[in-house]
Amino acid sequence: MPQDSQDLVIGFPLFHDADLLDVMAPLEALGFLQRPRARMTLVGPEAGKPVTLNPGETRVLPDAGFEDCSDLDVMIVPGGMGLVKALGDQRYVTFLRKHAREARYVVGVCAGALGLACVGLLNGHVATTHWAFLGVLGLFPEITVAPGYPRYVISGNRMTTGGVTSGLDMAIALCALLGGDDEARQVELLLQYAPRPPYGAGDPSVADPTTWAHASLRLETLRTDRAAFVRKLLGLKPIPPSLPAESD
Numbered sequence: 001m002p003q004d005s006q007d008l009v010i011g012f013p014l015f016h017d018a019d020l021l022d023v024m025a026p027l028e029a030l031g032f033l034q035r036p037r038a039r040m041t042l043v044g045p046e047a048g049k050p051v052t053l054n055p056g057e058t059r060v061l062p063d064a065g066f067e068d069c070s071d072l073d074v075m076i077v078p079g080g081m082g083l084v085k086a087l088g089d090q091r092y093v094t095f096l097r098k099h100a101r102e103a104r105y106v107v108g109v110c111a112g113a114l115g116l117a118c119v120g121l122l123n124g125h126v127a128t129t130h131w132a133f134l135g136v137l138g139l140f141p142e143i144t145v146a147p148g149y150p151r152y153v154i155s156g157n158r159m160t161t162g163g164v165t166s167g168l169d170m171a172i173a174l175c176a177l178l179g180g181d182d183e184a185r186q187v188e189l190l191l192q193y194a195p196r197p198p199y200g201a202g203d204p205s206v207a208d209p210t211t212w213a214h215a216s217l218r219l220e221t222l223r224t225d226r227a228a229f230v231r232k233l234l235g236l237k238p239i240p241p242s243l244p245a246e247s248d
Helices: 020-028 084-089 091-102 112-118 131-137 164-177 181-191 208-219 220-233
Strands: 008-013 038-044 053-054 059-062 076-079 105-108 152-153 158-162
Touching: 008 020, 008 091, 008 152, 020 038, 020 076, 020 152, 020 164, 076 112, 076 152, 076 220, 084 091, 084 112, 084 220, 091 112, 091 220, 105 164, 112 131, 112 158, 112 220, 152 164, 164 181, 208 220
Parallel strands: 008 038, 008 076, 076 105, 105 158
Antiparallel strands: 053 059, 152 158
16 A cells, blocks of 8 residues: 555554454454555564464564554554453563554453553543453443443544454444544445345344353453452452352
8 A cells, every 4th residue: 555644554563373453354444444555554562473363373573563563543442352462471561551542542342442451541431342351341440331232442542443343343333433434434335335144143132042042152251351350450459269069
């Protein structure tokens, strides 16, 4: 993509086991921007050293390292299985705080909202995240959790999204903020983004109870781990384990 002084720099701070679609869906949509043009920057621990995204163990090469990345106009933080480990890396935390100070927009996709919350970047804002982790987001006393299951929420210069695919909705909305409604409409059409999901079960408000229960169970361990991490971070008492049921 051509570059000039008018280009926007949009950065994705990556970590091992970040979610692939959290990164690639917004990158794809924002790459269609023409006015202004957007230059994408993948940021990792070291430039050129592979970072593995999941599912699929897709290896990507960062363009810049945490310490040598230039200023970002937009910072988009993904979620993923490796989020808690990444938040234990002071280099990653320092990067998020540093670049949030100057960015025009700071975005958390899916559980990336929890990442922003953990480093204090959503204090005073309304936010959302993947439906399975709304309760974890609600542990932060200075964050207002948006009601229901919105695809994305804009609060000042902060944007957060629901689960995974919601990052595409957010990106099109961000195209409008950066380039105007006409530009965003064109991006939506270029992507042919007119979803008609086969089952219509992609949100807790419409999923049948059995589907919801089974999907929720698949995320229970991850939800418990993230809640424990946040409770420790905030100095809250851990939730005691459930006592085993007595046998007859």
